[in-house]
Amino acid sequence: MTIRITALLLFFISIQATAQKLEYSILTLPDSLKQNANAIIRLNKVDIHISSQKSMTVNQYRVVTVLNELGLEDLNLVAHYDKNTRVSGIEATAYDSFGKEIKAYKRKDFKDVSVADGVSIFNDNRALYLDYTPVGYPFTMIFECKTETANTAFIQPWVPLEGYLISTQNSEFTITYKPELHLRYKEVNFSNGITLNKNETTGKISYTAKNLVAKKREDLSPDFYDVFPIVYFTLDYFALESVEGKASSWEEFGKWYYDSLLSGTDELPEATQEKIKELVGTEKNPIEIAKKVYHFVQQKTRYVSVQVGIGGWKPMLAKDVDKLGYGDCKALTNYTRALLKTVGVASYYTVVYAGDREMRDLQSDFSSLQGNHAILTLPTDNGLVWLECTSQVQPFGFQGDFTDDRNVLLIKPEGGEIVKTKTFTEKENLKTTTAQYQVTENGHLSGKVKMVSNGLQYDWSFHKERKSREDQIKDYKEEFSNINNLKINKIAFHNNVQQIEFTEELEMEAESYAQNSAGKLLFALNAFDQNAFVPKKYKNREFPFAIDRGYTDMSLTEITLPEGYVVEAKPEGIMLDNEFGYYKIEFIPEGNSKIVCKRKMVLKKGFYDKSKYETYRKFRETIAKNDNSKIVITKP
Incomplete structure (x- = not known):
């Protein structure tokens, strides 16, 4: 009996052990x-x-x-x-x-x-x-x-x-x-x-x-x-996908890519070749020819993802894109390349890691299958021109933050070459704001704002014109979140695709912008150009930090005070200049009833050691504080 009980107990223990992973x-x-x-x-x-x-x-x-x-x-x-x-x-x-x-x-x-x-x-x-x-x-x-x-x-x-x-x-x-x-x-x-x-x-x-x-x-x-x-x-x-390759360098890899994946994909119907030649006409300048071809592709095609073929790497045939009117990044890039080839303009299919939040390089010292996107590169006497062939709205030759400032691979007939796409400087990424507003005795604000954006600031703004009015207003309320009760009365845009410049003109008002306390009005003079970002404070920071893209913001705001009020207290302004950037804000009286707020902020791109983080954090903290510095006005 004891033996049977012991055996049964061992059996249950064994079952329990198999049903558990005690480790x-x-x-x-x-x-x-x-x-x-x-x-x-x-x-x-x-x-x-x-x-x-x-x-x-x-x-x-x-x-x-x-x-x-x-x-x-x-x-x-x-x-x-x-x-x-x-x-x-x-x-x-x-x-x-x-x-x-x-x-x-x-x-x-x-x-x-x-x-x-x-x-x-x-x-x-x-x-x-x-x-x-x-x-x-x-x-x-x-x-x-x-x-x-x-x-x-x-x-x-x-x-x-x-x-x-x-x-x-x-x-x-x-x-x-x-x-x-x-x-x-x-x-x-x-x-x-x-x-x-x-x-x-x-x-x-x-x-x-x-x-x-x-x-x-x-x-x-x-x-x-x-x-x-x-x-x-x-x-x-x-x-x-059954295509064998040999590559120990980017040059060799690019040659394999061209011969195995691109060669034979650029054939176009005779009718399309004649159409594109007629479109180009007598134009001899390669850039002007490329502009006409690029606009032709934008009007004729649309982006649709196609994840078939050689691992999703071989583009659709150019003649199929021409017939169907759609393609993915590989197909549309290759189609544009084929059209340019028809009119004698050289261009290179280009592999890139795309992404606006993550600027990832192809590794220049490690040739291998890399990248997630394709763009087109034009070699010119003035350097390389980059074309985003999937966009129906991107200006010719403008490379936004989706593919800027990173190593990419040019696929040439003779082999591959790693080059870097355009790096926008903080001076190029410029936003200029001019504004006028007045504050009434009851604290009501009404005014006009004009904002002109260039460089990547253009890329961050020009999409607004294609949004619904409701979404436009939502965006502006987020942009000017420092203004409570904001009401947008008028919105006008001008998109200069030749100069890569986007202009926004607004008319707006806000009740109770100025706080009334015992007959005194308190409000921030810099109403439309505040930057409130302050990085988090760390007692012991572990990682270095990066400023991926630099930019410059400049503004000139004219403020009209309510009649009969005088300045009781006004911010003095400040100027900062260090390795992270530059900041200056001034509050200049003009007569008894007007003040001009003049501001400039420059942020520099950089990769910094963690030991410098707290200095940078205080730099941003000072900017945020002074951007929101307030004036006190009262009746004598």
């Missing part, structure tokens, strides 16, 4: 990994095996403990596939905070979805995705996935610390490969005080990292790619 209990986590973390990567083990130029297998075993709702996005329960990549195995298992199994998920539980972006009309990329809704926090998810692909042109990087507010307990990354394929790698940000281990032998390289604590995002922190450790990988001998 993934929340109780086993060190407190240091929980601090500042929404999720903790308990283990991320990636094994990549490249058996040939056209064969790569990726095995992933990933264990993530999610501490709260914000950590859900770090689960990454997804596997992508297409006609050349298949998911040969996928499953997941959820555990509660003590490591007890909640539920196991097999392939049939994963949703099979198209990886569409909302605008793609053709898209052969798909994904298996587990839509998991937790019953409580914290919980742990084990995710196992195996993919097999013929595409070896892109090898995922090793990113041991995956982002802000995520800790990593254990990360293991291994690549085995045939030495004759020539694996290259690049280590970035390895000197940031994080312990990483590497082991390299012939045909194999591996990295490990343990107990990497979560980092908080700080105001003005540089991009993720400039802070966290990353290792990039590529092969000299690779394949993309």
Whole structure:
């Protein structure tokens, strides 16, 4: 009897053990990994095996403990596939905070979805995705996935610390490969005080990292790619959608790109060739010819994402774009290139990492499949001219903040070349404001404002003319948020696309702009050009900080005081000049009833050590304070 009871007890213990992952209990986590973390990567083990130029297998075993709702996005329960990549195995298992199994998920539980972006009309990329809704926090998810692909042109990087507010307990990354394929790698940000281990032998390289604590995002922190450790990988001998390639330099990579992806795509119908030649007429200036072609493309085509073809990298045929009237960035760039070629103007298809919030470079010292967007480059006697071929409203030759100031790849017939797109200076990014307003005895404000924007300030403003009146008013109320009860009575725009200059003219009013206290009126003289941004204060800042783009704001505001009032107290103004920029504001009386507020603020682009952060913060704090400095007027 005792033997039977003991056997039964062992049986239940065995079952309980199989249903638990005690090592993934929340109780086993060190407190240091929980601090500042929404999720903790308990283990991320990636094994990549490249058996040939056209064969790569990726095995992933990933264990993530999610501490709260914000950590859900770090689960990454997804596997992508297409006609050349298949998911040969996928499953997941959820555990509660003590490591007890909640539920196991097999392939049939994963949703099979198209990886569409909302605008793609053709898209052969798909994904298996587990839509998991937790019953409580914290919980742990084990995710196992195996993919097999013929595409070896892109090898995922090793990113041991995956982002802000995520800790990593254990990360293991291994690549085995045939030495004759020539694996290259690049280590970035390895000197940031994080312990990483590497082991390299012939045909194999591996990295490990343990107990990497979560980092908080700080105001003005540089991009993720400039802070966290990353290792990039590529092969000299690779394949993309059955097209083999060899490239150990950008020149060689560009030559392969041109020959394999662009060559033969620029054929146009005879009728279109004749039409574009007739449009150009007798014009001989390449820039003027390009303007006519660019405007032709803007009027004839529209942007539609097309994610098919060679990994989404090979453009649609130019003749198909001509027939259909649409295309994605690759197609429209290539179509414009083909039209220019027809009338004898050379241009280069150009690969770029696009994004207005993140200025990411193609790595000039590491040739590989990079970038997420295509633009067109014109070589001229006065330098390179950049064309955004997906926009129906962007002025010719104007490069906005979507692709400015970053390394890009020119694809030339003879090979690739890394160049930098235009960097707008703080002087070029100029906004000039002239305004007049009067304050009545009851504190009512009424006035006119004229704002003229150039450079990137143009890019940040000219979209307003295409918005609804309701949205325009909403924008202005946000822009002039320092003015309560604001009412916009008139809005007029002038968009000078030749000079790249956008003008806004407003008529507005606001009740109770000036505060009345015992017969005295108190209000900020600088009503229309305030900058209230003050970076957060840190006792111990960890990261350097970046000012991605510089600019200049200048304003001249004439204020008319109510009749019979005199100035009791007026701000004196201030001037600051340092490595971050320049600021000067003056309040100049003109007679008894008028004051002129004259302001200039210059912010310089830069990448700065964390030791300078507090100085910069105080610089911005002083600007915000003086922008809102107030006058007191009273009746004698």
